[in-house]
Amino acid sequence: MAAVSLSTSVSKLKLASPVILASGILDLNAGLMKRVASSGVGAITTKSIGLNARKGNPNPTIVEVYDGLLNSMGLCNPGIEEFKKELDELKGVKIPVIGSVYAGSPKEFSLVAGKMAECNVSAVELNVSCPNVSKGEKFGEAIGKNPKLVAEVVKAVKSKVRKLVIVKLTPNVSDIAEIALSAEKAGADALTAVNTFGPGMAINIDARKPVLGNKFGGLSGPAVKPLALACVYKISEKVKIPVIGCGGIASGRDVVEFLMAGAKAVEVGTAAYLKNIEVFNRINREIAGFMQKNKFKKIEDMVGLAHR
Ligand SMILES: Cc1cc2nc3c(=O)[nH]c(=O)nc-3n(C[C@H](O)[C@H](O)[C@H](O)COP(=O)(O)O)c2cc1C
Numbered sequence: 001m002a003a004v005s006l007s008t009s010v011s012k013l014k015l016a017s018p019v020i021l022a023s024g025i026l027d028l029n030a031g032l033m034k035r036v037a038s039s040g041v042g043a044i045t046t047k048s049i050g051l052n053a054r055k056g057n058p059n060p061t062i063v064e065v066y067d068g069l070l071n072s073m074g075l076c077n078p079g080i081e082e083f084k085k086e087l088d089e090l091k092g093v094k095i096p097v098i099g100s101v102y103a104g105s106p107k108e109f110s111l112v113a114g115k116m117a118e119c120n121v122s123a124v125e126l127n128v129s130c131p132n133v134s135k136g137e138k139f140g141e142a143i144g145k146n147p148k149l150v151a152e153v154v155k156a157v158k159s160k161v162r163k164l165v166i167v168k169l170t171p172n173v174s175d176i177a178e179i180a181l182s183a184e185k186a187g188a189d190a191l192t193a194v195n196t197f198g199p200g201m202a203i204n205i206d207a208r209k210p211v212l213g214n215k216f217g218g219l220s221g222p223a224v225k226p227l228a229l230a231c232v233y234k235i236s237e238k239v240k241i242p243v244i245g246c247g248g249i250a251s252g253r254d255v256v257e258f259l260m261a262g263a264k265a266v267e268v269g270t271a272a273y274l275k276n277i278e279v280f281n282r283i284n285r286e287i288a289g290f291m292q293k294n295k296f297k298k299i300e301d302m303v304g305l306a307h308r
Contacts (some may be wrong), residue, residue, distance in 0.1 A: 004291040006284060008042070008299040010265050011164055011189045013096055013123055015042030016285050018255060022246055022269030023048050023100040023125065023168070024073065026277065030089035033097070036272070040281035041244045043096040045267060046083070048127040050102050050139075052248060053079040056156050058213030061201050062258045068221025068248070069270050070200050072214035074132045075102055076140060080115045087119040096122035102130060104138040106149075106156035114160040123163055128153060129170035131218045140248050144170040144195075147182035154186035166244065168192040169231075171224075177238040184239045192234065192244040193231045194268060196220045221270035222248045229261050236262025236304060250279070252286020259299060260306040295302035 008018045021044040026032045028047045038042050056076025063070050077083065080101070091095055099121035103109040113124045128150055130140030143149045150167065157165055167183040169176060171194040180191055196218025202211040208215075228247020235243055245258030246267035258266045271279045288298075296302055 004288050004296065005298045006042075006287060008265050010166075010244060013043065013164055013190075015066040015096065015265055017042035017280075017281050018259065018265040018287070019280055020098070020244065020265055020267045021045055021272060021280075021295055022138065022267035023127065024071075025269040025273045028077070030086040033086070033090060036092060036277050036280075037090075037093045037095050039277035040284045041095065042265065043098055043122070045075055045125055046087070046100050046121075048075055048100040048102045048130065049077050049080050049083045049112070049116065050075060051080060051108060052075065053082065060211060060213055061217075063211045064215070064274075065200075065202055065219070066223060068219055068223035069273065070198075070202055070212060070217035072212045072217035075130055076194055077225050080257060084119055086113075087121065090120055098123045098125050100125040100127050100168070102127040102139055106152040109153045110156040110160040111183040113157045113165070117161040117163045121163065123166055123189075124157070124161060125166040125168050125192060126153060126157060126234065127168050127195070131170065131172060131196055131198045132214065141170045141172060144179065145173050147179050150179055151182045151186035154183050154188050158187040164189045166190045166192055168195055169235075170195050171197055171227060171231050171247070177234045180239050184241050188241060190242045190244060191235065191239065192246055193235050194228050194247050197224050197227060204294045220247065221274070222250055226250045229257055232263050233261040233306065234257055236307065249283075250275075252283050252288075252290055255283060255287050256290055256302060259302040262297075262302070262304045263306060264303055
């Protein structure tokens with residue numbers, strides 16, 4: 001069989017595999033991240049970290065639904081100063097680490113992204129897309145749904161951070177390409193599309209009440225894959241900066257779909273949560289098998305093919 005290369009790049013980020021661990025899964029401490037780092041992934045993304053510690057939403061915060069998960073974690077994290085210690089422990093890790101951050105304003109974003117960029121990370125991912133925050137809070141989606149605010153956040157971060165800046169978009173908008181363009185114009189180096197869909201809900205009919213402590217949550221996993229794929233396709237028609245696809249990816253064929261829609265790499269979350277870290281090497285093998293069968297030598301050769 002002809003040799004194929006799984007290596008790809010997202011701007012200046014060089015990846016040995018296009019498959020990246022998505023933020024929020026198996027990534028809240030150094031021990032977990034080290035395990036994932038040796039499981040075939042091209043890079044790992046950290047849990048989204050804020051300026052201060054945050055408890056998150058009341059339990060239960062995760063429920064399995066048909067072909068996916070609903071989660072209402074609510075950005076629980078130890079705060080950047082505490083999380084620095086975890087990142088320090090990752091010094092020997094050979095693959096890139098992407099530090100995910102969230103904040104409530106452009107100024108706070110530049111502060112926390114600046115602190116993250118001082119750590120052992122190759123890039124920062126700006127989470128302007130978390131749906132699981134309370135009404136009135138200006139975190140997450142409240143920013144990501146507003147093209148002007150997204151631009152302000154990106155400009156503030158880019159004025160402070162020299163490392164790669166990736167903006168993670170919410171799909172819960174009427175025109176995701178408009179938000180993507182706004183991030184690009186403001187100087188984003190790359191985009192991740194997308195965060196969870198929602199709000200979604202599950203009801204325990206025996207208890208006669210919502211399953212999640214927070215009532216509502218964001219939907220992820222195979223159920224959202226066609227929707228996430230359409231987001232990547234639409235964005236790729238509009239922007240020149242690299243796009244990282246995310247949403248429902250669980251197999252090598254799923255990855256190839258996202259590449260053909262225009263993504264240069266992908267993030268995988270729910271599949272790793274449900275099937276553990278073995279998924280990454282399996283997905284790599286499946287991508288390589290598809291490439292050999294179809295005579296693709298490198299990842300780049302498949303990127304955007306569905307647009308022609
Ligand atoms: C339990 C859980 C926690 C998550 N936490 C975060 C987070 O902290 N930051 C973030 O940007 N996305 C978070 N996400 C969203 C994922 O990174 C990803 O965008 C989404 O789940 C879609 O991909 P998937 O279908 O492969 O999971 C979380 C998802 C899940 C299921």
